[in-house]
Amino acid sequence: MLAKSSTELVRQQNSALVLAALRRRGRLAHTEISDATGLASATISAITADLERARIIEKSEQQATAGRGRPRVLFSQRRTCGYLVVISISSDSIQYSLVDYAGTLLDRFAEPRGEGGTDAFVASISAALERVVARSSIDHDSVLLVSVSSKGLVHPGKPVLVWSPVFGLQPVDFTEVLGRGWPARVILNNETLLVAGALLEREAKKEGGGERALAALSLGHSIGLGIARRNAAGVAEISAPNFGHMLHIPNGGLCRCGARGCIEAYAGFYAILRMAFEVPMDTIPAKFVPIAEIDKIAAQARQGNRMAQFAFRQAGVALGNGLSRLLSLHGHMPVFITGPGTRHQDLLQAGIEEGLSQTQVVRLEGMPALSVVPDEPSLVFEGHLNLAFSIIDQDIILSRPHIRAAGE
Amino acid sequence: MLAKSSTELVRQQNSALVLAALRRRGRLAHTEISDATGLASATISAITADLERARIIEKSEQQATAGRGRPRVLFSQRRTCGYLVVISISSDSIQYSLVDYAGTLLDRFAEPRGEGGTDAFVASISAALERVVARSSIDHDSVLLVSVSSKGLVHPGKPVLVWSPVFGLQPVDFTEVLGRGWPARVILNNETLLVAGALLEREAKKEGGGERALAALSLGHSIGLGIARRNAAGVAEISAPNFGHMLHIPNGGLCRCGARGCIEAYAGFYAILRMAFEVPMDTIPAKFVPIAEIDKIAAQARQGNRMAQFAFRQAGVALGNGLSRLLSLHGHMPVFITGPGTRHQDLLQAGIEEGLSQTQVVRLEGMPALSVVPDEPSLVFEGHLNLAFSIIDQDIILSRPHIRAAGE
DNA sequence: ATCTGATTTCTCGACTGTCGAGAAAAAAGC
DNA sequence: GCTTTTTTCTCGACAGTCGAGAAATCAGAT
Numbered sequence: 001m002l003a004k005s006s007t008e009l010v011r012q013q014n015s016a017l018v019l020a021a022l023r024r025r026g027r028l029a030h031t032e033i034s035d036a037t038g039l040a041s042a043t044i045s046a047i048t049a050d051l052e053r054a055r056i057i058e059k060s061e062q063q064a065t066a067g068r069g070r071p072r073v074l075f076s077q078r079r080t081c082g083y084l085v086v087i088s089i090s091s092d093s094i095q096y097s098l099v100d101y102a103g104t105l106l107d108r109f110a111e112p113r114g115e116g117g118t119d120a121f122v123a124s125i126s127a128a129l130e131r132v133v134a135r136s137s138i139d140h141d142s143v144l145l146v147s148v149s150s151k152g153l154v155h156p157g158k159p160v161l162v163w164s165p166v167f168g169l170q171p172v173d174f175t176e177v178l179g180r181g182w183p184a185r186v187i188l189n190n191e192t193l194l195v196a197g198a199l200l201e202r203e204a205k206k207e208g209g210g211e212r213a214l215a216a217l218s219l220g221h222s223i224g225l226g227i228a229r230r231n232a233a234g235v236a237e238i239s240a241p242n243f244g245h246m247l248h249i250p251n252g253g254l255c256r257c258g259a260r261g262c263i264e265a266y267a268g269f270y271a272i273l274r275m276a277f278e279v280p281m282d283t284i285p286a287k288f289v290p291i292a293e294i295d296k297i298a299a300q301a302r303q304g305n306r307m308a309q310f311a312f313r314q315a316g317v318a319l320g321n322g323l324s325r326l327l328s329l330h331g332h333m334p335v336f337i338t339g340p341g342t343r344h345q346d347l348l349q350a351g352i353e354e355g356l357s358q359t360q361v362v363r364l365e366g367m368p369a370l371s372v373v374p375d376e377p378s379l380v381f382e383g384h385l386n387l388a389f390s391i392i393d394q395d396i397i398l399s400r401p402h403i404r405a406a407g408e
Numbered sequence: 409m410l411a412k413s414s415t416e417l418v419r420q421q422n423s424a425l426v427l428a429a430l431r432r433r434g435r436l437a438h439t440e441i442s443d444a445t446g447l448a449s450a451t452i453s454a455i456t457a458d459l460e461r462a463r464i465i466e467k468s469e470q471q472a473t474a475g476r477g478r479p480r481v482l483f484s485q486r487r488t489c490g491y492l493v494v495i496s497i498s499s500d501s502i503q504y505s506l507v508d509y510a511g512t513l514l515d516r517f518a519e520p521r522g523e524g525g526t527d528a529f530v531a532s533i534s535a536a537l538e539r540v541v542a543r544s545s546i547d548h549d550s551v552l553l554v555s556v557s558s559k560g561l562v563h564p565g566k567p568v569l570v571w572s573p574v575f576g577l578q579p580v581d582f583t584e585v586l587g588r589g590w591p592a593r594v595i596l597n598n599e600t601l602l603v604a605g606a607l608l609e610r611e612a613k614k615e616g617g618g619e620r621a622l623a624a625l626s627l628g629h630s631i632g633l634g635i636a637r638r639n640a641a642g643v644a645e646i647s648a649p650n651f652g653h654m655l656h657i658p659n660g661g662l663c664r665c666g667a668r669g670c671i672e673a674y675a676g677f678y679a680i681l682r683m684a685f686e687v688p689m690d691t692i693p694a695k696f697v698p699i700a701e702i703d704k705i706a707a708q709a710r711q712g713n714r715m716a717q718f719a720f721r722q723a724g725v726a727l728g729n730g731l732s733r734l735l736s737l738h739g740h741m742p743v744f745i746t747g748p749g750t751r752h753q754d755l756l757q758a759g760i761e762e763g764l765s766q767t768q769v770v771r772l773e774g775m776p777a778l779s780v781v782p783d784e785p786s787l788v789f790e791g792h793l794n795l796a797f798s799i800i801d802q803d804i805i806l807s808r809p810h811i812r813a814a815g816e
Numbered sequence: 817a818t819c820t821g822a823t824t825t826c827t828c829g830a831c832t833g834t835c836g837a838g839a840a841a842a843a844a845g846c
Numbered sequence: 847g848c849t850t851t852t853t854t855c856t857c858g859a860c861a862g863t864c865g866a867g868a869a870a871t872c873a874g875a876t
Contacts, residue, residue, distance in 0.1 A: 004445055005418040006833095009413070010417070030854060031853065038412045039412050039835090042856080043835070045855060067852075068845070068851050069843065070854065071852090072852090072853065073854070163772060231645070241736060242736045246767075258771065324655050325654050325737070326737060358668060358669065360665045363665075414835085414861090415861045416834090418862060419861075437824080438825060438826090447863080451862085453827080475872085478825060480825090
């Protein structure tokens, strides 16, 4: 059921529009905001006055006046309005970034991922978080949001990692990362979901609007997938289905997750290693494979080693079959491949195409566009910012108490 | 990018809310509408006065007054405001239904599906449509929408059948169904999509809101799947992925669609027949299998015939594997099974569960709820009404010119 | 027959919001 | 110093929602 609408909601939505325009295009003048949002000039005056009074945006220092006419007044986010902490968890380390409200990176450091169980893990993140704010002497209260990303399966709604490559079925609850005295919220998202979101936003910036739906496939020790699409209302919807552990072959090779025949058990780094060395497919997979090992196998494959070639081929077919199923169930869309595995795209490509080509969806609508976007960490960070600031802006607008004009 | 908002849009959305409440619950009094929508009584007065002046709703004839106090004035849709024509295409016949704006069925007849190509097919529908309005002597102009359903793959946006069991890759364009002099629009939807939509609406009527996402699986000569979910804004999103022709087994049995290894090539009626009679899997499948044939095989299976049992078992495994992939890619959700194939659910069940159980998603989140809903035609019709009237109401509200109070 | 209480509908004024037009501001050019 | 140009700001008109209370109308008590 739809929610009722009211004039106050109109103001909220239009304020959100103004903040989104500022987010997307940086400093803007009154008239530019009007153009970007389609709102009347008078409305922009009202909204910007409101937001300025609430100390959310501010007039920039005058820039060199270009041309004649009354000089423009540029609005931008007030940097000190609040802060965002980004936590990117990868297999071996955890990266912490501090970002101000205008989206500029203020501080960044990484820590190795310690040993120990989930409790110790959460505690170490909690401690690092204290260090982030201490280093920049930022008040706890001005941290608006903590955005965490990891590989694995995320609970819909709660910031809980339901399944992860490292902790398996042992759930990791990030609500406890923030102790007392932190008014901020924590959000947790799958890494490849953020990649898909970042790619969709990049598409939106292209002229003509770019693709309206896309999939991001991350190749590495594990296999990640994110789907991003713009719905009829123009809102981005992003999700991270459990692609890596979707069934590839019934009763197939043993996967890290304990099930059999997952895509990852054919296309993950450990799977390529297992196949190249002709280890039986029901061997318990290696916990971690250094990327150098995979590079070595790839080099052998390129020199003509049949088993190494076969391993990459099989990985490609698993991915291709999986992608064909993705297209069958989610509609035709371009696929962007990222992650460390893209180094060996030349060895995977033929298998992927073979795996795709047999199926009806590809016969009907053709091979999907496959592009390689190597720099995954940038995409992840970009996705963090997109998602986090859209939530922060929304929260600010919703929470802002009604502020009357000064004279009242 | 979000669209700008304005006070006029607020009225539109709230008008839509009033019409939706009337749609869902039938005749309502002023106060009941207020309760259902959450809008203030004064607002209801304004909106109903507007809609009444536009001759979209009307005050019902007084019903027996119950209790003391000022008698209620019940509002309902004005029946003669416009009409909907529903066309349900099935493998052997086409059913035409005429429905008034209040949702009551006025006329219904079926015609056998003729021979001939797509042009003849479209022409015969066009002729039947003329007959629908002639029989009830309805003006062409008062037909607001024609809603068509069929099995097969529908073009997103245009009313074009991209792939169908009967015409294969030859596209069927339903825009031509309405000739000149028909202001109405034509929409085309996959049959099982409508089923999923109807089931979601039934869930919404349960107290507590029922399921927020579900899948409908239709078993018959071909395999259909619809997914319906309520998004964060509470709007239903329904889709019909190409489940029947999703890859089940690479290089597997030959399917009607020309590809190999589709789910349908293992679980469709013709596939069950082919397996039960041990016909080679690359035999070109029968165009049409009478349901009696399948019933016969089912009877044999129930009497202990191994090959017949095996055929149903394999069909079940194909469905189960496919459903596991569905859950992997769309999240965990209950599955409602419908269609003529549900008669033999007892023979399929074990295979479905086997096909589901091997995978990570089921190990993590458990077996999805599987329920059988035998009466598919009712669900299809219900889905037609839900979808068609939501479009009609939307159109009416958007197209309605601004109507001033009488005195101006 | 009339009064009273209950219940629903209707109406009025206050408030919030958007928009267009034009006034005001401020710099560049002559 | 005046004009031109461009941008910002302000004002009044208009659309919409809401709460409060008036008006309508019936059932039952007196």
